[in-house]
Amino acid sequence: MTPSTINEIPVSIPSDRMQELARLTFQAGHNTSQPIQINRIMTNGSTWNQSDSAIRSYFIENGLIECVIALPARLFAGTAIATSMIVFSRNNKGVRLVDASELFVEGRRVNELSYENISLIINATKNDSDISMYVSAEQLRDNDYVLSMNRYIVHDVADGMAFGDVIKRITHGAQLNAKALDEITTTVPTDMQYLMLANIKNGLIDKELPYLKSIDKKNDKYCLSNHCLILSKNGYPYKIAVAEVKEGQRILGNGNLYIIELDEEKADPYYLAAFFGSEQGTAALRSITVGATIPNIGVEQLTKLVIPIPPIEKQKEIADKYKTVKDEITMLQLKLEKAKNRMAHIIEEEGANNA
Secondary structure, three states, X not given: OOOXXXXXXXXXXXXXXXXXXXXXXXXXXXXXXXXXXXXXXXXXXXXXXXXXXXXXXXXXXXXXXXXXXXXXXXXXXOOOOOEEEEEEEOOOOEEEEEEOOOOOEOOOOOOEOOHHHHHHHHHHOOOOEOOEEEEEHHHHXXXXXXXXXHHHOOOOOOOEEEHHHHEEEEEEOEOOOHXXXXXXXXXXXXXXXXXXXXXXXXXXXXXXXXXXXXXXXXXXXXXXXXXXXXXXXXXXXXXXXXXXOOOOOEEEEEOOEEEXXXXXXXXXXXXXXXXXXXXXXXXXXXXXXXXXXXXXXXXHHHHHOEEEOOOHHHHHHHHHHHHHHHHHHHHXXXXXXXXXXXXXXXXXXXXXXXX
16 A cells, blocks of 8 residues: 555565665755756665565655666675665656666676766667666556566567466575574485575486485475476576476475466477576576575566476477476586596506506
């Protein structure tokens, strides 16, 4: 619900100082007939997080935000956190969003904005361009007042379908702290194992996963099913894999993973792994990734994401090619391990030959 007065804006705001910014905006111009413009810097979290949505809605519904500029990371000494510049003014019917996150000159300690970068940003604040767009208050209202440009970029997707339309069930993995995990981990082989982000490399799940003594019944829902799609929740690079669970085997997923059971009559899991692992798929995931310190993907945004779902026959063709390459990688990894083992024992072998 949008606050009707500035005093109704929640005081306990966990990120940034948007409450202070709201008051500064009004202190700078009590006479609403006088134009004002105030620029402030804040971390990107306040442009999208749920806790600040009430403040964003107040500013937007009262026409107080003119422009939001997503700035490059590492602009300020002592932190790598990406920030945004909020341009406050009056009587705005929408907000111009500018993504200047890639406009910088890389420096040793901090990144810098060149005169050319600044010129492009200034132009983008006035005109639509490759890095800017105008979003109406109505569009912002429909998207929880999110002020990140990625939320509003629309790509034409052939055979497009919401990802959620091919999902039977989606859940994150089990939230186990280090102590709880240590208590159930064992070196003795069992039919129960644990999958972490570190166990997914190049689209493949490690053959040797940590063994578990037991899995609590309450965590059964976090166990992988055969052919479910695994997707990392946090950060880039994204990790994607298809789980291949043998009969009688139980694999408990880590809390940093999404476990996605698919309607395989509509979507082939290996096709989806190929798509999300591609440049196009990575761009799609980037468009819904939010967060300043720890980038993350929300379930709602993921299920609403429009992705290409061609006819199942075409999906299977792509899936077969993906599995062929996957098998090649597995064979190459096996050869590499054998070569490493031989390298580690060259001296021993040479000593045995000379004995």
